[in-house]
Amino acid sequence: MTDTLDRAHTTSELTPDPVDWSKVQRWGAYAGLTLAFIAATGMTLTFHQRMIIAPWLTMGAVSMAWVPVVYGYIAASRPTPDGEDHYQPAERELIAGGVTGLLSGLFVSLFIVIIDQFDLTEVFSKTGQPLVDLLTFGKPLGVACLLWVMGLGLLGLFGGALHIFSKTIRRVLSWAALGVLGVAMLELVITNLLDGLSLDWLVDWIYAINGGVTSIAAIVIGVAFGTIGYFRGDTTLHERRLERMALDPSVLRQKNRWAIAMVIIAVIVVPMFAGNLTNELLSNVGLFVLMGLGLNIVVGYAGMLDLGYVAFFAVGAYTTAILTSANSPYWSPELTLNFLKPEGWIILGVVIIVAAIAGIFVGTPVIRMRGDYLAIVTLGFGEMVRILFLSDWLAPYFGGAQGIRPVPSAEIGPVVIEGTNSQSIFYLVAFFCAIAIYVAWRLEKSRTGRAWTALREDEDVAEAMGINTTASKLTAFVAGAILASFAGMIFAVKVGSVFPNSFKLLVSIVVLVVVIVGGMGSIPGVIIGAVVLIGVLGGPTQPGLLQEFGEYKLLIYGVILVVMMLKRPEGLWPSLRRQHELRHDEMSQDAWLTGESELTGDVPEDEAGGTVLTDDVAVVEDDEL
């Protein structure tokens, strides 16, 4: 078997395969449909308002241009023989990429003709005259279509041509492109930060007056990032992590300590210089880190898919509001959330107790369920809590749709923490995140943490080993609930009010997506997931860094989720255990398929010499058993 594989490799190296036309057709069609989709949903039109490189490249153009390049690259790719990182001769790649681009151009032309001739605005509200004008560049229809076909063909050709370049060149190019794009997209935050550091002249130099990077700055940034890319070397993030793992434990601990110290200093120092906008973003990220860490205990550690997590967030927020607000309809002790006074501690204690009770309350009935059923029931509970807070029946206690407001500021001694001062909110969030990180980290390493892992692996056997499955699951639910209630408490103070509609199902889903995208069971993963999704794209109601994305946030969430599940199911920064779990499953499958079943052992023969086929074949070793 290996022999035939080897021969196949050799032949492919000698004579280049002809173009794989079905693949080209397929990816050409994908590209065309993607482009039509992007245009039809109105992204092109909306993003066209935003400059990337002033004055000639807008984000609208970028939203279209990447498609033929990337899809052309994919259509032209083929399995690489070992040790070869680019193909020679390259006609095949150029043809494949170019034709993919041309095909997508034809699709786009067809799309333009359709939206020009027919009125589709009933279905796709954004396909009106402005979009036609934009896509035809104000030229006659025929000319515009020709331009699209040629333009996309060229971009596809470029995509295919990327295969000709060596890995190093590809890396330099992608670093330069992503660098310029990144600096342009992060305009708001970078401006905000540089202003805080009184580097106004740098802002004026990098960014044009109407937004976007200036052409000269784009070249400089591109060169700078390209240089970084050139010197960065070939290793992937995963390889580097494995290298780190191989280090001496004491060296590793030293390095980790430095890294953690740097992060702590950054968290303390950066908000001092950042403006309100950046701090607002950071606080939102922090809130979702807090919730993500909590949900990570339930989903990542204990393996229970909880879709009603927002309930605990709501409980925390409402408890805080009732205890502190002067306008709480039924009972208002009007305590002050001052963390240096007994009153503050009472509030914190009550929030924890109420969250724990809520955790047990929701947890107990669902504990006997597994998998899908658990998800469905928790989903129901999450909605129930919101609807109860919304109901007229409980309105005398919780204010119904009016909610409770105002929720007064929190205090730490003389320092006031209020929503309008996002810097103070951020420090509060960061403090609770630090607690949450510590708790999650200790739990993971604890005896309970190990029980959770066993539970996730095989619940029946875990029970037979004497693990109290009910108690373990409830512990996970309660720990998750308490962390979410902290987030709710801060949220109430930050927004200054609580309404039932702040606690929709979408919050549960977004927190879950943060955990999944970051990497289930991984603390740094949750933080990175929150930064990427909440910070950049925005939360359910919170605007993110790319405010233009607001309308398309959920669409992009969906795309990210699908791509992640297909390409990187372990998340952006997976826990090593999860990574191993997913990789191992793949490995054992592959090994089984190729017959190199090192993992399951060789197929033994029975005494008669025939092959024994049992469901779990085992090797007999010669030493004493």
Next chain:
Amino acid sequence: MSDRKPVLEFRGINVHYGPVHVLKDMDIAIYPGELVCLLGGNASGKTTTLKAILGMVQPSSGDVLIDGEIVTDDTTAEIVTRGVTMVPENRRLFKRMTVKENLEIGAYLRTDRENLDAEMEHIFEMFPRVKERLSQKAGTLSGGEQQMVAVGRALMAKPKVLLMDEPSMGLAPVLVQQNFDIIERINNEGVTVFMVEQNANMALSIADRGYVLLTGRIVLDDTAQNLLNNEDLRKAYLGEAE
């Protein structure tokens, strides 16, 4: 034998799964140091019997006794603490945890943490291969090695009674023999073994006594030697035509 107190006992156990009557008036007594097997075909209630012992299934009537004390309403954790552990059918290791983690889960309920290393050493003595595989994921082991870890995991709780659910299931014939050697050896070290098996011939060859279960009812109860010579049993279970 009758002068001793049974370490594990069933008194008139009935188990229902909804309308299905799974175990019917079951009486079992296992004495310290014995190696007893429970024979029966598919769906005769063998695994349910083990689950009833461990408190994972609640009997509708009757009592389970360990060391003469009624434990029918005890939780699984309490029963494991009393010294009864199980090697599940098909081994069922925590495949994506390391071998060491698997062993540690076995000792989950032990309070004498300081003795765990010694316990592990004892298991390595019995299965040197396990020591070599300690940091490997359990799922990457061969079937025979997995069996050793599964037994090791159960022994980590330092049980008085070891329950074995279908130890021959899914193993190559050669391994089955080795597996039964292991069971015998554990028994010789003083651990009482209660084994559920379909492979009657093999099980009776090492057992002291045996029970035969037919659709939830004990139909035969004798010494292993007598059972091996029992004509009816030979026909029913040992697959001999004459």
